[in-house]
Amino acid sequence: MNFHTRKWVKPEDLNPNRTLFGGRLLEWIDEEAALYAIIQLENSNVVTKYISEIDFKSKAEEGDIIEIGIEPVKFGSSSLTLRCEVRNKMTREVIITIDQIVMVSLDAAGNAKPHGKAKIEYVKNRLSD
Template sequence: MRFHTRKWVKPEDLNANGTLFGGKLLAWIDEEAALYSIVQLENPKVVTKYMSEINFMSAAKQGDIVEIGIDVVKFGTSSLVLRSEVRNMMTREKIITIENITMVNLDEQGKPKPHGKTQIEFVEDRLGNVE
């Protein structure tokens, strides 16, 4: 699992119980999945189609730092299936795992569009040997 983003839990991120609001965390995961997909598919028109079961395993409090990880499960014809894990850097506990986040590549009319990708590409792979 490659962890790409860290978020600092601030007062505005808390629920009435004083812990990280689940909806806020899901928004962070959705944003991270979208950004990851946009970079991988080289298209800013990518949308979330599906998220599998969500099961919160632990909480985060104000001041905690959470880390969001994304892995590619598979490349579809017009989709990218991701897996996400979020962990609390302060307590070392896993907060949530989402096994399937399906992102869809769109054309200018908002219809699914084949992306032609079959494997993860890193920026250095696209640039070649630039010196």
């Protein structure tokens, strides 16, 4: 699992219990999944189609630094299925896991668009010398 993004839990991210609001965390995860899919599918027009069961394992509190991990699970003809784990950067305690986030590549008209990808590619390998 690659952990590319870190977030600092601030007062505006908290729920009435003074812990990280789940909706805020899901917003961050959805954004991270979209960015990952955009880069992998080389298409800035992607949408979230499906998010599987969300399993909250522990809480995050104000001042915690969390990191969001994303890894690919499967390439479909127009989709990319991802797995996500969020953990506390300092303690490594898992905060949340999501087994499937399905992102779909779209054309200009908003229809599913085949992407032709079958494996993970790294931007550095796409650049010519």
